[in-house]
Amino acid sequence: MDIHTKAKKTTSIVPLVTMTLLFFMWGFITCMNDILIPHLKELFQLSFFESMLVQFAFFGAYFIGSLIYFLISHYKGDPINKVGYKKGIIAGVLLSAIGCCLFYPAASFSVYGFFLSALFVLGLGFTILQITANAYVTLLGPEESASSRLNLTQAFNSFGTTIAPVLGGHLIFSLFLDNGKVTADSTRIPYLIFAGILVLLAVVINKVKLPSFSTEESENHGGLGALKFPQLKLGILGIFCYVGAEVGIGSLLIAFMSQKEIMNLQEVVSKNYLSLYWGGAMIGRFLGAISLSGLDKTKKIIYMVLTSAVVYLLVFSIVDLSFAQTSFFIVFIALNLLAFLVGKSAPARTLVLFAGINIALILISVFSTGPMALYPILGIGLFNSIMFSNIYTLAISGLGKYVSQGSSLLVMAILGGAIVPLIQGALADTIGIQHSFFLPAICYAYILIFGWYCMKKVQLKEGAKVHTNH
Structure with a gap:
C-alpha cells in the first residue's frame, strides 16, 4: 500500500503550522554558519579553505548521520x-539544542576544533530533522500537492535564513563584541539563546497532536529496495549539487562583496546583502507553493504577484538598505515570476x-565587476528556491514503502554542503573568489540534466497513458 493512501486527503493544518515553525528555526540556525565563517576566519586567522571547515563539519554530519540511519534501516x-x-x-530538535549549548565551552576555550565539534553535533540534530520533517510534510495531504506543501514550509525555512544574517550579524558583529574587538565569546550567548x-x-511539538503514519515493511526490513528506482539514484546527486552550490555561494558572499573589484563592502553592510540572497529563496518558495498548488491559472498569477510584492516589502x-540599493531585486523577482x-x-x-x-547569472557575475558582478549572484537565491523540494x-515519487529509506539517502547527499564549499574555498585561495563560482555553475548544470530526465520521463508516462486509453 502506498504510504500516501494512509494520510488524510486534506492537508492537516495544525501539524503543518507546527512544522512551519520548526523549519523557520532550523533555517535561522543553519544560515548562522555564513556569519560564523568570516567571524572565525578573522578570529583564528584562517585561509578560505580552513574557514570552510565550518560547513564541512556541519554538513559532514548530515552524511554521517544519514549513513548511520541508512545502515540501521537496512x-x-x-x-x-x-x-x-x-x-x-x-x-532531532533536542540534539540540535545540545549542539548549540556546546558553543559555550567552545567559546570559553577559544579553540577552533571545539567550534567544529559543536557544529558537527548541531548538524547531526538537523540530519534527523531532514529525514523526518521533510518526509512528514509530504505525507500531510495528497501526494499531488506534496511539492506545494514542501515549498511552503521551505519558504518559512528561508524566512529564518533571511533574518539570520541581519539579526545574527548584529549579535556577533555588534552586540556581543568585547570592547569593539572580535572574540570567541561573542558566539556564546547567541547560541545559548538558540538552544x-x-x-x-x-515542548510545543510534544504537546501538539500530530497524525501518525507508518509504512509496511518487507520481511528483510526493506533491504536496499530504494536504490532500484533510477529517479532516486539521480536525485541523490541532484541534492548533493544543489546543497553544495547554495551553501558554497552563501558562505563566500561576504568575502566576495569585500573585494575591491566587486563592492569593497564591510561586514556590517554586506550581511544585509546576504539577507537578500536568502530572502530571494524565501520569495521563490512562497511563489513555488502557489505555482505548484491546485489553483486555476488566473488565481495563481494574481496570488503570485501579490505575494511577491508583500514578501519583497x-x-x-x-535589511538595513535603501530602496535604491535593493530596487535591482525587483527585476529578478519579475524574471522569477515569468x-x-x-x-x-x-x-x-x-x-x-x-x-x-x-548558470547564466553565475557566468554574468564571473565576467563582470562592481554591481554587475554582485547583483546576479544575489538573484540566484530566487532560483534556488524550489530546487530542494x-x-x-x-526523487521519492513512486517509492511507496521505501519513502523513508529514500529520504535518508537524499539527506545523506546533503554532504554536498560539506564537500563543494570546501573545494570552492580551495579554489578561492588559488584562483580567486570570483572565479571559484564556476564550481556552483557546474553543479547547476547537473541539476538541469536531472530535471530534463524527469521531464522526459513524465512525458513518456503521459504518452503511454494516452496510447493505452486509445
Whole structure:
C-alpha cells in the first residue's frame, strides 16, 4: 500500500503550522554558519579553505548521520517507522539544542576544533530533522500537492535564513563584541539563546497532536529496495549539487562583496546583502507553493504577484538598505515570476528553467565587476528556491514503502554542503573568489540534466497513458 493512501486527503493544518515553525528555526540556525565563517576566519586567522571547515563539519554530519540511519534501516528496519515521526522530530530538535549549548565551552576555550565539534553535533540534530520533517510534510495531504506543501514550509525555512544574517550579524558583529574587538565569546550567548528556543519548540511539538503514519515493511526490513528506482539514484546527486552550490555561494558572499573589484563592502553592510540572497529563496518558495498548488491559472498569477510584492516589502523592512540599493531585486523577482509561468506548475520543467537561469547569472557575475558582478549572484537565491523540494519530491515519487529509506539517502547527499564549499574555498585561495563560482555553475548544470530526465520521463508516462486509453 502506498504510504500516501494512509494520510488524510486534506492537508492537516495544525501539524503543518507546527512544522512551519520548526523549519523557520532550523533555517535561522543553519544560515548562522555564513556569519560564523568570516567571524572565525578573522578570529583564528584562517585561509578560505580552513574557514570552510565550518560547513564541512556541519554538513559532514548530515552524511554521517544519514549513513548511520541508512545502515540501521537496512539491517534492523526503518527507525522512524518504529518510533514514529513525532518522536523522531523531537529527538532531532533536542540534539540540535545540545549542539548549540556546546558553543559555550567552545567559546570559553577559544579553540577552533571545539567550534567544529559543536557544529558537527548541531548538524547531526538537523540530519534527523531532514529525514523526518521533510518526509512528514509530504505525507500531510495528497501526494499531488506534496511539492506545494514542501515549498511552503521551505519558504518559512528561508524566512529564518533571511533574518539570520541581519539579526545574527548584529549579535556577533555588534552586540556581543568585547570592547569593539572580535572574540570567541561573542558566539556564546547567541547560541545559548538558540538552544533555549529549540528546547521550547520541542515542548510545543510534544504537546501538539500530530497524525501518525507508518509504512509496511518487507520481511528483510526493506533491504536496499530504494536504490532500484533510477529517479532516486539521480536525485541523490541532484541534492548533493544543489546543497553544495547554495551553501558554497552563501558562505563566500561576504568575502566576495569585500573585494575591491566587486563592492569593497564591510561586514556590517554586506550581511544585509546576504539577507537578500536568502530572502530571494524565501520569495521563490512562497511563489513555488502557489505555482505548484491546485489553483486555476488566473488565481495563481494574481496570488503570485501579490505575494511577491508583500514578501519583497517584508525583506526590504528587514535589511538595513535603501530602496535604491535593493530596487535591482525587483527585476529578478519579475524574471522569477515569468519562469514560474513558463514552467506551467510542472516540477521537472521548472527545475530545468531555474537551473539554466542560475548558470547564466553565475557566468554574468564571473565576467563582470562592481554591481554587475554582485547583483546576479544575489538573484540566484530566487532560483534556488524550489530546487530542494522539487528534486526531493521528484526523487521519492513512486517509492511507496521505501519513502523513508529514500529520504535518508537524499539527506545523506546533503554532504554536498560539506564537500563543494570546501573545494570552492580551495579554489578561492588559488584562483580567486570570483572565479571559484564556476564550481556552483557546474553543479547547476547537473541539476538541469536531472530535471530534463524527469521531464522526459513524465512525458513518456503521459504518452503511454494516452496510447493505452486509445
